[in-house]
Amino acid sequence: MEVEQSSIRSDSTCEFLDAEGDPEATDPEANLYQEADHDDPEAEQQQNHSIISELRDGLGRGDGSTALSPEPGEPAKGLAASVESLALSTSTSAKTEDSSSGVEEEYDYQHDSLWRGQKKHIFILSEAGKPIFSLHGNEDKLATLFGVIQALVSFVQLGQDAITSIHAGGIKFAFMQRSSLILVAASRSNMSVQQLQLQLGDVYNQILSILTYSHMTKIFEKRKNFDLRRLLSGSERLFYNLLANDSSSAKVSNNIFTFLTNSIRVFPLSTTIRSQITSAIQSNCSKIKNLVFAVLIANNKLIALVRMKKYSIHPADLRLIFNLVECSESFKSSENWSPICLPKFDMNGYLHAHVSYLADDCQACLLLLSVDRDAFFTLAEAKAKITDKLRKNHCLEAINEELQQPFNVKLYQQVVGIPELRHFLYKPKTTAQLLCPMLRHPYKSLEELERLEAIYCDLLHRIHNSARPLKLIYEVKEREVVLAWATGTYELYAVFEPVVDKATVIKYVDKLIKWIEKEYEVYFIRNHATF
Amino acid sequence: MASRKKSLLKVIILGDSSVGKTSLMNQYVNKRFSNQYKATIGADFCTKEVVVNDRVVTMQIWDTAGQERFQSLGVAFYRGADCCVLVYDVTAPNSFKNLDSWRDEFLIQASPRDPEHFPFVVLGNKVDLDNRQVSTRRAQQWCQSKNDIPYYETSAKEGINVEMAFQIIAKNALELEAEAEVINDFPDQITLGPQSNRPSNPDNCQC
Numbered sequence: 001m002e003v004e005q006s007s008i009r010s011d012s013t014c015e016f017l018d019a020e021g022d023p024e025a026t027d028p029e030a031n032l033y034q035e036a037d038h039d040d041p042e043a044e045q046q047q048n049h050s051i052i053s054e055l056r057d058g059l060g061r062g063d064g065s066t067a068l069s070p071e072p073g074e075p076a077k078g079l080a081a082s083v084e085s086l087a088l089s090t091s092t093s094a095k096t097e098d099s100s101s102g103v104e105e106e107y108d109y110q111h112d113s114l115w116r117g118q119k120k121h122i123f124i125l126s127e128a129g130k131p132i133f134s135l136h137g138n139e140d141k142l143a144t145l146f147g148v149i150q151a152l153v154s155f156v157q158l159g160q161d162a163i164t165s166i167h168a169g170g171i172k173f174a175f176m177q178r179s180s181l182i183l184v185a186a187s188r189s190n191m192s193v194q195q196l197q198l199q200l201g202d203v204y205n206q207i208l209s210i211l212t213y214s215h216m217t218k219i220f221e222k223r224k225n226f227d228l229r230r231l232l233s234g235s236e237r238l239f240y241n242l243l244a245n246d247s248s249s250a251k252v253s254n255n256i257f258t259f260l261t262n263s264i265r266v267f268p269l270s271t272t273i274r275s276q277i278t279s280a281i282q283s284n285c286s287k288i289k290n291l292v293f294a295v296l297i298a299n300n301k302l303i304a305l306v307r308m309k310k311y312s313i314h315p316a317d318l319r320l321i322f323n324l325v326e327c328s329e330s331f332k333s334s335e336n337w338s339p340i341c342l343p344k345f346d347m348n349g350y351l352h353a354h355v356s357y358l359a360d361d362c363q364a365c366l367l368l369l370s371v372d373r374d375a376f377f378t379l380a381e382a383k384a385k386i387t388d389k390l391r392k393n394h395c396l397e398a399i400n401e402e403l404q405q406p407f408n409v410k411l412y413q414q415v416v417g418i419p420e421l422r423h424f425l426y427k428p429k430t431t432a433q434l435l436c437p438m439l440r441h442p443y444k445s446l447e448e449l450e451r452l453e454a455i456y457c458d459l460l461h462r463i464h465n466s467a468r469p470l471k472l473i474y475e476v477k478e479r480e481v482v483l484a485w486a487t488g489t490y491e492l493y494a495v496f497e498p499v500v501d502k503a504t505v506i507k508y509v510d511k512l513i514k515w516i517e518k519e520y521e522v523y524f525i526r527n528h529a530t531f
Numbered sequence: 532m533a534s535r536k537k538s539l540l541k542v543i544i545l546g547d548s549s550v551g552k553t554s555l556m557n558q559y560v561n562k563r564f565s566n567q568y569k570a571t572i573g574a575d576f577c578t579k580e581v582v583v584n585d586r587v588v589t590m591q592i593w594d595t596a597g598q599e600r601f602q603s604l605g606v607a608f609y610r611g612a613d614c615c616v617l618v619y620d621v622t623a624p625n626s627f628k629n630l631d632s633w634r635d636e637f638l639i640q641a642s643p644r645d646p647e648h649f650p651f652v653v654l655g656n657k658v659d660l661d662n663r664q665v666s667t668r669r670a671q672q673w674c675q676s677k678n679d680i681p682y683y684e685t686s687a688k689e690g691i692n693v694e695m696a697f698q699i700i701a702k703n704a705l706e707l708e709a710e711a712e713v714i715n716d717f718p719d720q721i722t723l724g725p726q727s728n729r730p731s732n733p734d735n736c737q738c
Contacts (some may be wrong), residue, residue: 126611128611129541129593130541130590130591130611131539143591144591146591147574147593150607151576153607155573155604155608223644224542224641225537225611226611273569311723348721351721371720371721371723373720
């Protein structure tokens with residue numbers, strides 16, 4: 001395989017490695033991982049090309065060349081082909097023939113078109129190359145692939161560098177190294193590398209949330225060959241749910257947009273109700289020592305947050321809480337006492353969470369997070385009082401009313417008021433809270449949601465481009481008109497019917513913004529109260 | 532952690548160029564042998580599931596390049612190995628002499644916690660050939676001097692001892708793994724300082 005192009009950025013991260021080439025012409029000798037039954041007597045003397053030597057060439061040439069895109073019409077399949085062939089030519093499916101029982105049939109994912117065709121893969125491995133997690137497929141059966149990933153990472157590390165991404169064959173491979181872990185996302189979507197890394201960041205935080213940073217580091221310091229699955233078993237559902245929060249699962253939801261904008265969503269409530277709820281929590285918790293946060297959530301949205309003075313909660317931490325609640329059905333049946341690390345708050349220790357739903361007839365989940373591991377009974381008592389109070393002043397009813405609506409009526413009507421406005425994302429600059437209407441036609445199908453996701457990914461990427469951030473994007477696309485607008489006070493991303501003209505879009509955006517400003521207190525929480 | 536169903540072992544094969552590392556792996560995993568020599572570039576990976584003491588173990592076998600020019604995969608490459616297989620060619624005395632440096636190299640690069648007791652296995656390969664140069668006795672002596680490394684004579688071509696050698700490799704690595712206890716100390720309780728140690732984030736990241 002001829003390496004026509006190998007470019008890296010000069011700032012010592014290996015940003016792009018485009019090795020183009022015609023995969024059809026791939027000589028078996030060109031593969032790093034040769035199959036045993038390819039016989040070629042001349043191979044010994046040949047100066048072979050391989051991924052590793054391509055990488056080496058690329059790194060050695062570190063001239064900061066910026067020609068990153070493949071030639072038009074010639075997809076940069078080369079490296080992808082090689083990366084795939086790394087996997088392809090490793091022998092995964094070997095069954096011990098002489099062991100009569102106990103060994104299940106090995107499944108060869110790397111030759112499975114369904115597995116290979118997945119839109120997105122997420123792999124977690126230890127620095128030693130031991131599998132920890134794969135979004136699709138049994139990670140044990142992918143051990144060879146994990147070995148290849150580790151070899152790539154290790155090789156680039158050798159040059160005092162770090163591999164960031166590989167772009168090839170329509171697939172982006174984003175790499176992230178954190179403490180003793182390697183996280184890799186491989187995506188066919190048009191999520192940018194930064195966006196993929198945001199997601200990997202959430203995955204990494206999820207691991208810390210279960211283990212804490214100090215515990216994990218201690219383990220790997222003692223034993224680099226440690227199999228981390230031993231400590232994560234039983235928690236897999238958290239990862240699946242976290243990653244299923246986008247269109248890679250069959251779920252059509254707005255969840256993907258919260259992580260893309262690093263935000264959370266707020267449960268709409270009138271200011272009176274919300275402040276009653278907040279004060280009910282405050283009055284019953286203010287005397288409890290060591291209670292850091294009280295978080296009330298419903299339907300994946302924040303109802304209220306009360307915090308200890310001087311402490312705030314990061315949206316990434318809140319998303320972990322949402323994730324935990326969303327995929328723990330058991331919380332519904334009883335009170336729970338669960339250690340949870342919120343890495344942005346303190347990555348080295350656990351908070352202890354009293355988790356319970358307010359009442360059988362009100363599906364809002366209250367978490368009382370304390371640093372005191374013996375606070376269960378104090379917190380259980382406080383929770384009972386909070387529920388009583390909320391029942392008395394009809395807050396439970398108000399929450400239920402909102403919950404029972406299939407979608408927020410006002411918000412829906414507003415969008416209906418502008419029938420050409422299909423969907424939007426609105427995020428104030430001052431808070432990490434996101435407002436978006438429910439998904440409706442035409443984005444209710446998974447395929448269309450993926451298209452919507454791609455539109456937003458692209459807009460967000462260009463607005464937040466660190467090299468050249470944009471303030472305003474207006475684009476007439478084939479199937480919709482899109483607008484992105486970053487002002488000093490908010491970011492708005494909106495998708496319209498393809499028929500509207502610019503003047504109408506401006507008029508509608510104006511109308512929408514005015515409405516949001518008027519209803520701001522219902523859809524956003526300006527300040528979180530303290531105990 | 533008795534409930535754990537499965538284990539995964541990272542096994543690294545080291546040795547001079549053309550002693551038969553890849554052939555041993557292929558014989559073991561695929562039951563195949565080829566007379567043609569093809570240099571490994573960088574590394575090659577295989578997995579194989581075996582049953583050791585009623586436990587299913589996945590062996591993640593890392594076959595490395597013997598040729599020096601392909602060896603620079605970095606220190607991180609060896610990290611976290613559970614076992615290291617040193618291979619030499621019984622017809623090539625130099626490949627035997629070099630075992631010392633391969634062993635040292637591995638211990639330096641991988642820096643295992645307990646180098647004295649790290650599980651190595653030595654394989655003298657190509658015993659099917661007539662022109663043997665390194666005697667069994669000599670190899671055994673070397674192995675004894677290195678804290679009794681288990682020694683096997685193999686032929687990747689004839690499949691002699693290959694299966695058994697890898698079975699021992701898995702067994703030894705697994706024993707070491709079993710010894711190590713999971714550190715179960717709960718992290719210290721978070722102490723809330725008088726002042727916030729978490730200053731508000733400038734890029735309005737708070738909710």
